[in-house]
Amino acid sequence: MDRDYNSIIVGAGISGLLSALVLSKHGHKVLVIEKEQEVGGNCNSYEVDGFQVDTGVHAITHLCVGPLKMLMDNYFNYLPVFESYGHYYVRYKNRLVKFPSNLKEFARFDIFPKRDRVAISQSLTRSLTQFTFGSDLSKTPVYNAVPKTISKDCYEFIDTVSYFLSGKSMYETPVERVLMGSDFVCDSTIKEEIEQSLNHISEDSNNDKKDRNSLLPTNVDIPFQFNRDGVPFLFGSLNLLDSISSLSKLATNNVNFCQGYPRGGLKSILNSVLYSLPDNVDIITGEEVNTIFTGNNVVEGVETANGNVYRSDVVVYTGMARDLPRTIDNLPSRYKSKLENIKISKSLTIWLGLSQKMDELNYCGSEVWFKNKPYWAMPTSNYDSSFAPEGKQVVGFSFIMDEYSDTKSNIENAYKTIYNAIPGIENYIEMKHEQITIPEKAAITTTGNFADIKTPIKNLYLAGTDTDRRSMGITRAAYSVVELLKVLGDDGHLI
Ligand SMILES: Cc1cc2nc3c(=O)[nH]c(=O)nc-3n(C[C@H](O)[C@H](O)[C@H](O)COP(=O)(O)OP(=O)(O)OC[C@H]3O[C@@H](n4cnc5c(N)ncnc54)[C@H](O)[C@@H]3O)c2cc1C
Structure with missing residues (x-):
């Protein structure tokens, strides 16, 4: 059968795009299919009434030795630059207290x-x-x-x-x-895994930047960040933490260490991946993959809701693993019930554009409110004043949604909490924006499951935050992509 592509990636969130990046640099001709009109999923920034907001408040972790750093060092042509994160605070009785690390x-x-x-x-x-x-x-x-x-x-x-x-x-x-x-225990480093996979990178795969502006939201046209050859990466060397034992870290650790906020906002990470993609990657947006088809239990390709069929040797699905059974008929029932047992949580982020900078929000980092309805907040324009019109401020408050209440009451309670925690803030609000998202495709719980990278269908793989328990968010997504590389290498798919 003729193949259109060596691999098809379903979903263009950060996991899908990182998967496309590494596979294309191993010589694969790759097609990425995204159901939304824009790429990025939960990793993006956009403008609302003159204020730039991210898709949820974000701290990027494990930047010294983690999987994202490994992928950036080895596969990115353009690197995001990270501002030092700052501090975590607890807001308590109208004061900010530094979060103990x-x-x-x-x-x-x-x-x-x-x-x-x-x-x-x-x-x-x-x-x-x-x-x-x-x-x-x-x-x-x-x-x-x-x-x-x-x-x-x-x-x-x-x-x-x-x-x-x-x-x-x-x-x-x-x-x-x-x-x-909380970083008291270092996630296992993955240097060897990466090095093993790196042996497969073809020399000529580091193509120049492609023009991908058409795929980016209209406000995402900032120049990509720094070429990795030109500017030293902000954070330190590998193995820095290796010698520090967990127990001594508990006594002396600084959890802010090796965490950062991407200069230019979350979209800078997305842009760095997009601009690093070589020419052998095609991206289609606005098409939902609704069928993954197989023959003799081997994956053959996908069909989208628009009726388009694309064939390939390998399919990597980065949507929610628990939704996989909707796209494919012949999955064993034990596997399906394992996927059904993946637990998720929903988050609500409220972004407020303030008509002036508030003394109460005069810090870099984030604050936690732990009374009643807890939030995690970040005044992101303190990292970059261009996120808000001159003299103004933008701040995001992320809440875990109460699954027993409806959306409307979740939102109402969230606003009440903000007004209670930071008295007077309501007088300065000139922009309100709400986002409801699923931060990670699997919550780490005592009873929930995680999916494996491998599926019962040959050459059909999963990647994303429901396929790896290590770390959180974007770091976890990067772990899954490193693991994917290893599995694909073992299965003989890396050229
Ligand atoms: C409020 C909030 C706060 C967060 N804070 C942090 C933080 O501080 N630090 C951190 O590292 N991370 C954080 N995260 C998490 C991080 O943003 C996500 O884990 C990461 O972006 C997930 O990437 P992903 O590609 O795995 O999934 P997603 O971003 O969900 O991407 C999946 C993509 O697949 C597409 N898709 C799904 N099914 C199909 C289909 N059938 N056909 C075509 N396309 C499909 C979806 O449309 C989507 O674009 C936070 C997230 C939120 C929401």
């Missing part, structure tokens, strides 16, 4: 009584010691590890941290997630 700081975290701090420090040290010595804490809920003597405030705080790390409450979030997500 180690036990030393936690001891001084005086928003909780001393006995709470001692009890939490002890349980954290105990959990980390157990984890370091090999205990499996992936099924132990955070609630079980929390001392039952602590104050209500302290409980609410731990619940909030759980929500932001996994999208679920402390009853469903595993202890392991808190240890990994």
Whole structure:
């Protein structure tokens, strides 16, 4: 049978585009199919009434040694530049308190009584010691590890941290997630995996920039960032963290280390990938893949809702794994029920354009509100004043949506929370914008599943944040793409 492409990628979020980038640099002729009119999925920025907003508030993590750094170093022609992230704060009784990133700081975290701090420090040290010595804490809920003597405030705080790390409450979030997500435990580095895959890159695949402006939202025409040969990357060398043990990190760690915010906004990451794509990648937008077809249990291609058929040797699906059965008939029922058991959470982000800069929001980084309806907020124009008209400010507030309430009440409660947390902010609002999104395609819970990169259909693969438990968000998406590369290499698909 004639093939149109070596590989087809379903979905042009960051996972799909990174997959297209690496496969094309291994010599594949690649087709990316995106159902929306624009590429980027949850990784983008756009303009609303003169203010630039991102798709949710974002901190990009693991930039020193993580998978995104590995992919950027080895596959990107153009690199995003990261501003140092700043600090995490807790907003408490009209003041901002620095978020503790180690036990030393936690001891001084005086928003909780001393006995709470001692009890939490002890349980954290105990959990980390157990984890370091090999205990499996992936099924132990955070609630079980929390001392039952602590104050209500302290409980609410731990619940909030759980929500932001996994999208679920402390009853469903595993202890392991808190240890990994808070950076006390370093994710395993993937240098060897990448190096193995790199052997396959063809010399001439580093083509010059293509003109991809037509695919970008109209406001995404900022020049791509810096050529990797020209400008040193902001963050330090590899192996910097290797020698630091988890326990000593718990005592002295600085979690802000190796985190950044992309200069120019989230779209800069997207742009860097798009401009790094060689000519052997085609992208189609506005077409939904509704059928993945097979012959003898081997993938053969896809059909879109418009009736277009595209054939290829390999299909990488980066939509929600639990939706995969909608596109393909002959999946085994055990596999389907595993996919059905993937848990997700929904987020609501409210962006406010303010008519003037507020003293209460005069910081770089983000703040957490942990009372009532918790939020995570970032005044992004503090990194780049061009995100707001002169003298004005833009700030995003991300909430986990309460699955038991309807959208309208979620939104109403979110506004009430903001007005309560930052009194007077409502007097400066001149732009309001709401986004409802699924931050990660699988929440890490004590009971939920993750999909594998491999599927029961030969040459049909999955990638994205429901195929890898490590880290979070864009870093997790990058982990999945590195893993995909390894699997494709093992299966003999890398040219
Ligand atoms: C509020 C919020 C805050 C976040 N904060 C952070 C953070 O601080 N740090 C961080 O690293 N990450 C963060 N993230 C997560 C990060 O943005 C996402 O994990 C990442 O962008 C997901 O990329 P993806 O490509 O896997 O999925 P998506 O962005 O969901 O992309 C999937 C794409 O596939 C397309 N698609 C699906 N099915 C089909 C089909 N059948 N046919 C064609 N196309 C299809 C979709 O339209 C979509 O464009 C946050 C996300 C949100 C929403």
